[in-house]
Amino acid sequence: NAGVMQNPRHLVRRRGQEARLRCSPVKGHSHVYWYRQLPEEGLKFMVYLQKENIIDESGMPKERFSAEFPKEGPSILRIQQVVRGDSAAYFCASSPRKLLGIEAFFGQGTRLTVV
Amino acid sequence: DAKTTQPNSMESNEEEPVHLPCNHSTISGTDYIHWYRQLPSQGPEYVIHGLTSNVNNRMASLAIAEDRKSSTLILHRATLRDAAVYYCIPLIQGAQKLVFGQGTRLTINP
Numbered sequence: 001n002a003g004v005m006q007n008p009r010h011l012v013r014r015r016g017q018e019a020r021l022r023c024s025p026v027k028g029h030s031h032v033y034w035y036r037q038l039p040e041e042g043l044k045f046m047v048y049l050q051k052e053n054i055i056d057e058s059g060m061p062k063e064r065f066s067a068e069f070p071k072e073g074p075s076i077l078r079i080q081q082v083v084r085g086d087s088a089a090y091f092c093a094s095s096p097r098k099l100l101g102i103e104a105f106f107g108q109g110t111r112l113t114v115v
Numbered sequence: 116d117a118k119t120t121q122p123n124s125m126e127s128n129e130e131e132p133v134h135l136p137c138n139h140s141t142i143s144g145t146d147y148i149h150w151y152r153q154l155p156s157q158g159p160e161y162v163i164h165g166l167t168s169n170v171n172n173r174m175a176s177l178a179i180a181e182d183r184k185s186s187t188l189i190l191h192r193a194t195l196r197d198a199a200v201y202y203c204i205p206l207i208q209g210a211q212k213l214v215f216g217q218g219t220r221l222t223i224n225p
Contacts, residue, residue, distance in 0.1 A: 004158075035215075042216070042217055042218070043153070044215075045212050045213070045214060045215075048211050048212050056212060091158045091159070093159075093213075098210070098211060099149075099206055099210055099211070100147055100207075100208060100210055101147050101164060101166070103161040104151075104161065105161070106160060107158050109158050
């Protein structure tokens with residue numbers, strides 16, 4: 001039973017390019033969460049999706065960032081026109097339903113470096 | 116969201132018990148208390164959660180104060196692998212996300 005799979009594990013992009021981060025949740029999980037962790041800082045919530053719907057995007061920057069979780073396939077976090085400040089570790093988590101009283105499973109993250 | 120207070124850092128020795136405190140004085144009666152940890156260069160991992168009574172699992176124990184304003188995560192015999200940042204996270208009814216604070220950075224000495 002595979003856990004949350006994120007790919008790529010490491011991604012290098014030049015300023016102005018697009019970054020696509022993929023997250024395959026645990027099989028059967030329909031809730032996906034994205035977090036960002038800047039170097040030497042804490043985990044910040046970005047967005048919560050439930051199959052084809054964005055439920056909470058209160059932590060997403062207003063521009064250049066978007067997320068989707070299609071009916072089929074992985075969840076995608078897309079960053080357009082990356083800047084140096086986007087360099088961070090991006091973690092995805094999944095759960096079978098809302099989190100109260102249950103465990104969320106996290107992936108190993110994608111480390112984005114913008115050069 | 117309920118506010119939490121955790122020590123920034125703690126240190127312990129290998130094979131000794133570790134008690135990690137968390138104050139969550141604004142928690143309400145139906146809020147669960149979840150603990151996660153993040154090992155170096157890894158994603159967070161679930162440790163344990165509870166509501167009112169003490170809880171045990173293979174990783175740790177969670178002792179919840181009678182008034183629920185604080186809790187303590189107990190690692191019974193710390194190993195070097197337990198060195199991580201530990202997060203105490205109250206989850207309210209209808210909560211849709213985990214909100215991570217600064218956590219407690221636990222160092223284990225050999």
